[in-house]
Amino acid sequence: MEMMIGVDPxxxxxxxxxxxxxxxxxxxxxxxxxxxxxxxxxxxAEPFPTRTWAIESxxxxxxxxxxxxxxxxxxxxxxxxxxxxxTRLLASGRSDKTDPNDxxxxxxxxxxxxxxxxxxxxxxxxxxxxxxxxxxxxxNHRSRSVSRLHALRLELQPGGLAKEIKASDVHRxxxxxxxxxxxxxxxxxxxxxxxxxxxxxDEQLKASHQRIREAVTASNTTLxxxxxxxxxxxxxxIGYSGDVTRFANRDHFAAYNGTAPREVSSGVRxxxxxxxxxxxxxxxxxxxxxxxxxxxxxTAGRAYYERRLEEGKTKREAIRALKxxxxxxxxxxxxxxxxxxx
Numbered sequence: 001m002e003m004m005i006g007v008d009p010x011x012x013x014x015x016x017x018x019x020x021x022x023x024x025x026x027x028x029x030x031x032x033x034x035x036x037x038x039x040x041x042x043x044x045a046e047p048f049p050t051r052t053w054a055i056e057s058x059x060x061x062x063x064x065x066x067x068x069x070x071x072x073x074x075x076x077x078x079x080x081x082x083x084x085x086x087t088r089l090l091a092s093g094r095s096d097k098t099d100p101n102d103x104x105x106x107x108x109x110x111x112x113x114x115x116x117x118x119x120x121x122x123x124x125x126x127x128x129x130x131x132x133x134x135x136x137x138x139x140n141h142r143s144r145s146v147s148r149l150h151a152l153r154l155e156l157q158p159g160g161l162a163k164e165i166k167a168s169d170v171h172r173x174x175x176x177x178x179x180x181x182x183x184x185x186x187x188x189x190x191x192x193x194x195x196x197x198x199x200x201x202d203e204q205l206k207a208s209h210q211r212i213r214e215a216v217t218a219s220n221t222t223l224x225x226x227x228x229x230x231x232x233x234x235x236x237x238i239g240y241s242g243d244v245t246r247f248a249n250r251d252h253f254a255a256y257n258g259t260a261p262r263e264v265s266s267g268v269r270x271x272x273x274x275x276x277x278x279x280x281x282x283x284x285x286x287x288x289x290x291x292x293x294x295x296x297x298x299t300a301g302r303a304y305y306e307r308r309l310e311e312g313k314t315k316r317e318a319i320r321a322l323k324x325x326x327x328x329x330x331x332x333x334x335x336x337x338x339x340x341x342x
Contacts, residue, residue: 001020002021002050003018003019003050004018004020004052005018005048005051005053005107006054006056006079006103006104006105006106006109006110007053007054007065008056008099009033009057009061010033010061011033011061013031013033014032014033014037014041014065015028015029015102015103016029016030016031016041016044016045017100017103018045018048019104019108021111023108023111028103029045030099031044038065038069038072042074051075052075052110053069053074053075053077054077054079054106054110054111054116055078056079056081056084056102056106057081058076058078058079058119059129066078067119069119077110078116078117078118079106079109079110079113083109083113084109087106088101088102088105117243124215124218124219124238125242126242127239128216128234128236129235129236129238129240131211131215131235131239132212132232132281134208135208135209135212135235136281138205138208141201142201145197146165149170149191149194149198150165152187152190152191155187156173156184156187156191157173165198167195171195174191174192177191209231212231213231215235219238219337220337220340220341221238222333222336223330226289226330227289227293227301228290228291228301233285233289236281236284237286237334240257240281244334244338245335245338247331250327250331253327253331255278256282257278257279257282257283257327258278258279259283259286259320260278260324261320283323286323286326286327286330287319289301293322293326301322301326304321305318
């Protein structure tokens with residue numbers, strides 16, 4: 001009998017529950033997240049020769065465990081957390097959130113959804129996703145540091161700085177500041193520390209962008225041929241698309257990246273609104289491409305946008321239509337790249 005083993009991964013313990021076709025629990029196992037975690041799980045699952053491992057967030061918290069199981073020759077599928085939460089509440093009959101219940105919900109979800117993404121060994125898409133995620137973390141850290149420095153400058157100088165902070169501007173400002181009181185000296189010292197932190201983050205961003213450019217070039221992608229798609233945007237699109245052949249068509253791809261508008265109808269009135277579903281990072285990347293094309297006359301995107309305005313669409317509706325058009329173009333490029341590499 002084929003067994004589905006659901007795994008609820010955590011930083012410290014991993015909980016696994018095995019079920020059969022009747023969706024009833026056959027066995028369970030909890031192991032600590034150590035170097036022996038895979039050996040322990042495989043030894044426990046040995047009585048089930050025909051098995052599939054279903055791991056919640058196999059490309060998130062469960063990444064290492066999923067990759068180790070794949071390396072051991074096991075079949076592993078990725079189960080999105082949103083599907084698991086629905087199953088836990090509606091299908092499993094257990095609304096209380098515990099590790100065993102979560103693992104059981106993961107197994108049931110995988111058993112009922114045959115189209116879940118199969119986990120493969122780390123490829124170029126995974127590499128680019130990791131590099132993009134790190135780039136985002138550095139950028140977000142820098143934004144927070146800049147905001148704190150802006151706030152501190154308001155205490156050192158009336159009005160602060162009305163433009164984006166650059167290290168050279170802050171250096172000139174600090175040279176003009178002469179602390180008098182102990183409190184002003186502390187503010188001054190903190191500003192110096194924040195400036196050093198921002199300069200360090202700028203260096204990290206520069207190195208991150210270089211790594212991403214090298215990785216995108218090595219991928220031989222044609223995405224950068226699209227106007228407005230630079231290395232960082234390409235890394236996001238490739239990284240979060242994964243194996244593009246898993247999408248049946250461009251409509252499925254658009255639904256995944258959130259550019260497929262959702263219909264909100266009542267009676268004879270039919271309205272399409274922005275979809276909040278889908279991968280938001282991919283959606284943001286496509287939004288950047290759309291705005292870049294709109295801001296430059298003579299581009300195909302600008303012409304498409306203007307045609308939609310002439311048809312009577314609002315600016316927001318025209319941007320949404322352009323994003324869907326760009327999504328289709330991205331899908332075609334990714335599919336062509338996959339076929340060429342294959």
